[in-house]
Amino acid sequence: MSEEELMIQQLFNEEKLTDKQKKIIVAAIESFSEKGYSATSTSEIAKKAGVAEGTIFRHYKTKKDLLLSIVAPLMTKLIGPFVVNDFNKVLDRKYDRVEDFLKATIENRREVLIKLLPVVKILLQEIPFQPELREQFFEQIAKKIFDRVSLIIKGYQEKGELIEMPPESVARLAITSILGYLFSRYVLFPQLEWDDELETERTVQFIMHGLGKK
Amino acid sequence: MSEEELMIQQLFNEEKLTDKQKKIIVAAIESFSEKGYSATSTSEIAKKAGVAEGTIFRHYKTKKDLLLSIVAPLMTKLIGPFVVNDFNKVLDRKYDRVEDFLKATIENRREVLIKLLPVVKILLQEIPFQPELREQFFEQIAKKIFDRVSLIIKGYQEKGELIEMPPESVARLAITSILGYLFSRYVLFPQLEWDDELETERTVQFIMHGLGKK
């Protein structure tokens, strides 16, 4: 229970949830991420949560409502640090070298990812099928992060630390590499043993210098 | 109809399919990739295919059967060139430089991807939920490709063209970058205008030299 409790707190820190509501959320996250949204029945969630099926619908008008109420707050969490911290730190010269910025970014995104992994899985699964989600994701998340990252990139380009290339391409390549790492690490091969510090270092080095021998 | 016909031919080149079977497959691919496997009803597929509901079950014992019969052949297509061509070409010194190999790889994978995009989407969507699929994919595809690629990497490393790093990490980083490109190009932002040759070149350069200014 403690881990799920944590997840809930992470996601719904401000909102007041009744005890049953929490149980419903936990059960729903578990089932959705294990079997997918469509393949999960509300009766199953109710049983797992130990509540009556009607109780679910008292709190969430529809099944989709439940899904959105779980996934939507994740979005905020995902953009959090970009909005608040990183950008300023770059400007404040806290991350003088690109490497430092990348490392820090990977590290703090990894934490969120681990804690909210099941919800992230749900989000990834459902984005293609839920227009509301997709829109929210692209408008609020992808775009914002992209803009923010583009600015940061331009900053480093002006300092002569990054090659001249349209910021969008730079962003795509860098983000892709980072997500590729996190995805391999936590989704595709979580069962393998990973030396996280080493792989992070490698990923950063890769992004900076590629795979070719100098 | 011609495009779907093409897809079908690509996927089922050896097998004999009746006319109705083809229609069912086409309809199923369309629906599965649009709404997901679980959210698609067989009656919907039947309607779209213009056949009776019973006809589907004459050809495919269950709904999952239908899914597997669509997705399984894709796997073979995905590993095709690695098995047959590329490796030998590398050994034959056809791709003397890593860059050439990467470029060729990206190019011919892109073609398959475009033609079979809907089926690829279905595969990606369902891998997490269908143990048979996951197993098939990991054992037959991911592992094979990884092994093959590792060998190729070692070859280039021995020739002093790639940095010294465990081949798995090299593979991960390279594959991730390529898939990241293809994924951005065809799944996330197909609506943007892409200069494919340029972006391929950039991706290759990125893999080789990274983003840092020399």
Place this chain on the structure above:
Amino acid sequence: MSEEELMIQQLFNEEKLTDKQKKIIVAAIESFSEKGYSATSTSEIAKKAGVAEGTIFRHYKTKKDLLLSIVAPLMTKLIGPFVVNDFNKVLDRKYDRVEDFLKATIENRREVLIKLLPVVKILLQEIPFQPELREQFFEQIAKKIFDRVSLIIKGYQEKGELIEMPPESVARLAITSILGYLFSRYVLFPQLEWDDELETERTVQFIMHGLGKK
């Protein structure tokens, strides 16, 4: 609010109702008469009344209880004047001519009908399905009115003002004509413009002399 307040006063003049109770009654009348008893949910009534769902059941043990508590007092109102006034007035020679009696009857029934129209609708709707209601209605209302009216009819027949015909038939024909008028006027075509005085006159004339040309 004032019109509903009026309706409530009309229906529950003697009883003490709390503020919430009044709101519940008003909301229930509105919903029942708009959508029918079965198709109206208690939660809907609660919302419309601005009270908690539980509050309804504090005052009315069941939903049907609520219905009966609304409809039952209407019955008393419906027979009111027959019991109290009209009959005596006829005996007292206040209505010497049948025409005067009919006119007065139509007029004062019309008032009640307008004020309590929504409740009348509910009664009409539910009589076929609620045995308690039907029984109450037939035993206490229909029969009483019929008896009373029969006496009046006999009175006028004895005075030679009405044709010789079994009083039940006379009653049926007369009542039918009056109700037919009120029903057309207020239920079927309330949106048409009606010259009430003229139509009342026509109805009375029709009852007395029919449609044939003398």
Place this chain on the structure above:
Amino acid sequence: MSEEELMIQQLFNEEKLTDKQKKIIVAAIESFSEKGYSATSTSEIAKKAGVAEGTIFRHYKTKKDLLLSIVAPLMTKLIGPFVVNDFNKVLDRKYDRVEDFLKATIENRREVLIKLLPVVKILLQEIPFQPELREQFFEQIAKKIFDRVSLIIKGYQEKGELIEMPPESVARLAITSILGYLFSRYVLFPQLEWDDELETERTVQFIMHGLGKK
């Protein structure tokens, strides 16, 4: 079964209905007319019809669909004779006297009414709550009949057989009297003994000459 079979034939003479469909219709008519549309559950209908609940929804997309498919054809039956027969007979001088026309009208409407009484009940019950029904009824039935009747009335007025009064009022008074009779006869007091010929005669006489003593 024979009586219901008859009703079905009356209502759906042209359409091809499967055996189960007929059973569903019969069961639905029975239940709807006994308990009302909203208070009848589809599972109840299924049980009564001896079919699986799913079977109902194979033939009728929704419960309301079922209702409409039962009630809609009634409308056609209701206006039938006015459209086809009566009017022409009047013009053809078959009904030279108003009395004859009235008598014939009452008689043939009574037959339809008896055979389709349960469906008529459903129609009356649901018209206030189903806008589609209401509209259909007013536009297609009420209006048509009214127009037709108005013409007939004018015809008799010109022949000097009916008093001068706006045809709408004449129609209202006459129709009201006829329906009042049929309603009393079949809906309100079917349990009483009725001498139909006598009461029809009385109703006709009433319409022509009223209740006053000449």
Place this chain on the structure above:
DNA sequence: AATGAATGAGAATTCATTCAT
């Protein structure tokens, strides 16, 4: 007295699958 969360039975509807034709 009033609330509103919780319930569980039951509502309408969907769905994968079967089977007689």
Place this chain on the structure above:
DNA sequence: TATGAATGAATTCTCATTCAT
């Protein structure tokens, strides 16, 4: 081989009613 009516279990959702606060 193909059909599509039929099924009955399961699904989402509603609702009257209860009860702790």
